[in-house]
Amino acid sequence: MSDxxxxxxxxxxxxxxxxxxxxxxxxxxxxxxGPLNFVLAMLISLTKTALIALFFMHxxxxxxxxxxxxxxxxxxxxxxxxxxxxxxxxxGWLPVAQH
Amino acid sequence: MKLQPQSYLAEHxxxxxxxxxxxxxxxxxxxxxxxxFFAIAxxxxxxxxxxxxxxxxxxxxxxxxxxxxxxxxxxxxxxxLIPSIPAVLGNFILPMMLGARDxxxxxxxxxSWYIFIAGGVLxxxxxxxxxxxxxxxxxxxxxxxxxxxxxxxxxxxxxVAGFSSIITGMNFMVTVHKMRAPGLRWFRLPLLVWSLYATxxxxxxxxxxxxxxxxxxxxxxxxxxxxxxxKIGGDPVLFQHLFWFYSHPAVYIMILPxxxxxxxxxxxxxxxxxxxxxxxxxxxxxxAVLGFVVWGHHMFVAGQSVYSGMMFSIxxxxxxxxxxxxxxxxxxxxxxxxxxxxxxxxxxxxxxxLFTIGGLTGLFLAxxxxxxxxxxxxxxxxxxxxxxxxxxxxxFMGGLHYWWPKITGRMYPEFxxxxxxxxxxxxxxxxxxxxxxxxxxxxxxRYHAYPPxxxxxxxxxxxxxxxxxxxxxxxxxxxxxxxxxxxxxxxNPWEATGLEWQTPSPxxxxxxxxxxxxxxxxxxYDAVTGKEEPQEGLMQQTSAV
Numbered sequence: 215m216s217d218x219x220x221x222x223x224x225x226x227x228x229x230x231x232x233x234x235x236x237x238x239x240x241x242x243x244x245x246x247x248g249p250l251n252f253v254l255a256m257l258i259s260l261t262k263t264a265l266i267a268l269f270f271m272h273x274x275x276x277x278x279x280x281x282x283x284x285x286x287x288x289x290x291x292x293x294x295x296x297x298x299x300x301x302x303x304x305x306g307w308l309p310v311a312q313h
Numbered sequence: 314m315k316l317q318p319q320s321y322l323a324e325h326x327x328x329x330x331x332x333x334x335x336x337x338x339x340x341x342x343x344x345x346x347x348x349x350f351f352a353i354a355x356x357x358x359x360x361x362x363x364x365x366x367x368x369x370x371x372x373x374x375x376x377x378x379x380x381x382x383x384x385x386x387x388x389x390x391x392x393x394l395i396p397s398i399p400a401v402l403g404n405f406i407l408p409m410m411l412g413a414r415d416x417x418x419x420x421x422x423x424x425s426w427y428i429f430i431a432g433g434v435l436x437x438x439x440x441x442x443x444x445x446x447x448x449x450x451x452x453x454x455x456x457x458x459x460x461x462x463x464x465x466x467x468x469x470x471x472x473v474a475g476f477s478s479i480i481t482g483m484n485f486m487v488t489v490h491k492m493r494a495p496g497l498r499w500f501r502l503p504l505l506v507w508s509l510y511a512t513x514x515x516x517x518x519x520x521x522x523x524x525x526x527x528x529x530x531x532x533x534x535x536x537x538x539x540x541x542x543x544k545i546g547g548d549p550v551l552f553q554h555l556f557w558f559y560s561h562p563a564v565y566i567m568i569l570p571x572x573x574x575x576x577x578x579x580x581x582x583x584x585x586x587x588x589x590x591x592x593x594x595x596x597x598x599x600x601a602v603l604g605f606v607v608w609g610h611h612m613f614v615a616g617q618s619v620y621s622g623m624m625f626s627i628x629x630x631x632x633x634x635x636x637x638x639x640x641x642x643x644x645x646x647x648x649x650x651x652x653x654x655x656x657x658x659x660x661x662x663x664x665x666x667l668f669t670i671g672g673l674t675g676l677f678l679a680x681x682x683x684x685x686x687x688x689x690x691x692x693x694x695x696x697x698x699x700x701x702x703x704x705x706x707x708x709f710m711g712g713l714h715y716w717w718p719k720i721t722g723r724m725y726p727e728f729x730x731x732x733x734x735x736x737x738x739x740x741x742x743x744x745x746x747x748x749x750x751x752x753x754x755x756x757x758x759r760y761h762a763y764p765p766x767x768x769x770x771x772x773x774x775x776x777x778x779x780x781x782x783x784x785x786x787x788x789x790x791x792x793x794x795x796x797x798x799x800x801x802x803x804x805n806p807w808e809a810t811g812l813e814w815q816t817p818s819p820x821x822x823x824x825x826x827x828x829x830x831x832x833x834x835x836x837x838y839d840a841v842t843g844k845e846e847p848q849e850g851l852m853q854q855t856s857a858v
Contacts, residue, residue, distance in 0.1 A: 279490075290518045293605055298554045301609065301621035308619055 220275070228269045235262050318821035320722070334419035335822055340405035341720070342426050347393045347401065348789075350433065353440075354388035357381045359782065361761075362744075362775040370762040378761035379446035380462065386449025391471050392433055394701055395563065397709045398570035399516070400429070400481055403509045406716060407485060409813035410503050412494025412831065414823040417487040425480040432474025439467040448759065450560070453541035453552040457533040464534060468527040475520045478566075482516030485509055494812065496831035500594070503811055503835045504587060507594040508573025511601035515562045515569075519605070523559035526552065550616050557608035565604040567701055568668070569597055571708030572639055575661045578711050579643045580836040581809040582658035583650025584843025587836050589642045596635035603632040613684045622681055629679035636672050640665060651843040655807075656730030660711030663738045667703025671696060674749065689759075692752025695745045703741055710737070710788065717792065718802030722819040725799060729791045737784030743777025810837050810845050 235258050242254045268274040273284050321337050330338060361381050364372040373381065404422065408415050416422050439445055445467040447456040456464050489502075489510050529540050530552065539545030541552040580587050587593060609617055609625030617625075643665055652658070674696040677683050687693060717725050747770040752758075756767045763771070805814040812829055813820075837846040 287518065290605065294522065294555075294558050297606065297609065297621075297625075298551070298558075300624065301550070301554065301617050304618040304620040 220269075220272070224269060228265055231265055232262055235265075318823070318826055320817070320819045321822045322722070322819050332423070334415065334423055336404050336408050336416050336419065336422060337720070337820065339422050339426055340401050340403075343396055343400040343404060343429070346426075346430065346433065347396055350388045350392035353437075354385050354393060355782070355785070357385040357388075359778065361385065362778040364761050365763075365771045366768075366775050368763050368765045368768050373761065375761050376446060379448070379759070380444035382759055383445045383448050383467075384440055387436060387445070387467060387471065389701075390449055390563070390567075391474050392429075392436065394567045394705055395478060396429065396481075397567075397705065398574060398712060399485070399509060399512055399566070400425075400477075402574065402709070402712045402716060403485060403512075403570060404481075405720060406813055407506065407509055408488060408492065409719075409816065409820065409824050410506050410811060411488065411492050412497060412812045412825060412829040413488065413492035414825070416484050417491055418484050421480050422484055425477040425484070428480065429474055429477035432470045432472070432477065435466055435470030435473060437470075439463040439470065442466075450556060451527065451530060452556075453530055453533070453549050454543070454547070457530050457540075457552075458542050458544070465531050468531055472524050472527050475524050478516045479520045482513035482520075485513040486517065489513075494829050494831055497812075500591065501831055501834055502594075503573075504576035504590070504593055504597070505570070505573035507597045508569045508576075511597040512566050512569045514598075514601050515566050515604065519559045519562040519566075522555060523563075526555040526559065529555075550612065553612050553615055554608070557611045558605070561608040561611065562601075562604045564697070564700065565600055567705045569600060571664065571668075571705040572597065574708045574712035574715075575643060575664050576639075577809075577811070578657045578661035578715055579646050580838070581715070581807050582655055582661070583647050583652045584838045585646050585650040585836070586834075586838060586840075587642065588645035588648075589638075590835070592638050593642050596638045599635040600632060603628070603635065607632055607679075610679050610684070613681055614688045626679050626681050630676065633672060633676060633679075636668075640669055640672075654731070656725070656727060656734055657711045657715035659731060659734035659738075660707050660714065663734065663741075664704055664707040664711065667699050667707060667738075667741065671699030671703055674699065687752055689757055690752035691748040691756045691758055694758050695748035695752060698745045698748075703745070707737070707741075710734070713792075714788075715807070716813075717795070718806045719813060719818050719820065721796060721799070722802055722817075723795045723799030724802050724806065725788075725795045726791050729787060733784055733787040733791075736780060736787065740777050740780030740782070740784045744774050744781050745777070747771075747773040747777075808845055810835060 239255060239258050242251065242258065245251070245254075247254060267284065271284075273280060276284075321335055330342065333339060333342075358381075360373065361378065364370065364378060364381075370378070404416070439462075442463055445460070445462045445464055447460050447462070447464060451464065451468060456468075489506060493502075532538050533540045533542060533545075533547065537545060539547040541547040541549050543549060576587055576593060607625060607629040609621055610629045613622045613626075674692070678687065678693065678696060714725060714730055717723070751767055751770045751774075754767065754770075756763055756770075802818045804817045806818070807814070812825075812831070815829060816825055833846065838844065839846050
């Protein structure tokens with residue numbers, strides 16, 4: 215755990231950035247971009263997550279062990295998403311028997 | 314004259330127990346709590362087995378039967394098995410095995426017990442107010458839309474208890490990283506420590522997924538947000554994906570610590586170093602990691618894609634490799650060992666046989682085509698009981714007998730112990746082996762009435778359950794007896810290696826008068842005499858005031 219003292223300015227800047235991203239999320243919901251709506255929403259939410267993890271959760275200033283723990287969490291989330299989506303993506307691959 | 318430090322049991326006030334930060338006392342608080350849950354869940358099981366003596370549903374209605382198997386499953390899984398070895402034996406033994414005074418965060422440790430109690434109270438509240446009929450798996454859309462029972466409060470109980478699990482896991486991981494005695498390098502750690510570390514990894518990484526899954530189910534139930542119910546735009550298989558992402562690794566939360574206990578017992582009672590220490594330790598970590606990528610084998614017939622099923626089938630086969638490594642290494646450790654059949658060893662040997670049967674029948678279920686035939690039958694019930702009861706409960710009982718002298722300072726009666734171990738083994742097999750046959754013949758699980766041709770096997774199973782009940786009741790009675798009349802135990806009654814045996818029985822509050830220095834590998838039994846090899850610089854204490 216880092217003992218570094220973080221200036222409140224960094225938190226306020228982050229807070230501002232998160233509010234801007236929130237407004238972007240709402241704005242993007244009014245645009246009709248087809249399938250890209252989902253991609254855009256996910257990109258914005260990933261940016262928000264990264265800001266929270268790096269600054270509010272202090273991962274940016276943490277040691278190697280903290281980075282490893284955070285990385286493991288992300289990897290495990292990746293396993294959950296990859297194998298679950300693997301099911302949904304491959305469901306249509308097998309042709310349905312016609313009667 | 315030098316005064317010996319005071320035993321951790323010296324203070325008797327209720328306050329000293331309820332506000333304790335001592336890992337040993339917290340372990341005992343967990344033990345007392347899980348005994349209560351085990352008893353309630355066992356009563357539910359007994360009622361089910363009595364109902365199944367006759368083909369007609371003549372003791373309870375189908376609704377009551379649904380509630381009985383739900384309460385049995387919920388309490389046994391989340392309020393008995395998951396905390397059994399980690400929170401009871403792990404809490405008691407882990408810091409001592411590491412040569413530490415306590416866990417890394419003693420206050421959090423006590424908090425985890427209070428959180429566990431809060432979760433348990435919610436679960437019991439649900440039970441008292443009419444119960445839940447969804448099964449322990451809370452499958453949607455039944456749980457989120459149709460069930461009229463107390464689903465939310467029961468799910469909330471599991472949700473809350475999960476945080477206790479996460480805190481304990483995190484505490485153990487930090488303790489293993491930061492609190493090891495000088496010289497206790499990673500590859501000098503006892504194998505129970507490796508198992509508890511691997512278990513903690515699963516607790517920390519998987520439990521949050523269960524929490525969010527149950528929260529999403531509740532959101533759908535309360536506010537009708539379409540997540541899992543297809544009628545309102547959800548997908549029920551998504552619930553199963555999320556639920557089993559936690560609940561399959563949870564099987565390893567239940568069995569990995571049992572494997573660790575068995576490694577301790579096998580080495581001690583065959584007076585041998587473990588065969589292939591590094592492989593057994595690595596197998597624990599491999600099981601923890603691979604256990605996360607096999608969950609789809611619970612969903613072969615649930616609408617999951619065939620290709621996904623094939624992948625999960627192969628991955629499920631892979632997880633059997635590290636499990637088999639452990640079984641072979643325990644067997645190789647026994648080879649040419651100086652074996653004694655003390656009670657803990659009987660439980661350990663029982664574990665190896667029953668776990669092997671449970672594991673091999675797991676391979677049947679991992680095979681796609683066979684699984685189609687036996688899904689949701691008694692074959693599955695028998696398989697997972699061989700792992701969870703035949704495996705984990707046998708290991709827990711073995712561990713409890715092994716460390717009982719350390720915990721209480723008293724020996725249990727050895728003859729009664731051996732008798733109970735044998736009765737448990739016989740009762741267990743009579744209960745669950747017929748269920749393999751029942752399932753293969755087509756008897757579905759979770760039915761309170763059935764065709765008459767299945768009655769013979771059901772009667773066998775119920776008869777076995779009554780024997781099993783005696784096997785569990787007997788230790789309860791003689792453990793209580795031993796607290797007052799049991800022979801006083803020495804610091805190391807089994808002449809075992811391991812730092813926990815280098816301190817008095819019962820240990821002083823801070824475990825060691827002086828921090829021990831470790832200079833040797835674990836399980837340092839002399840190859841010829843079987844006696845413990847001496848270690849330089851290790852303080853021997855024999856008694857506490």
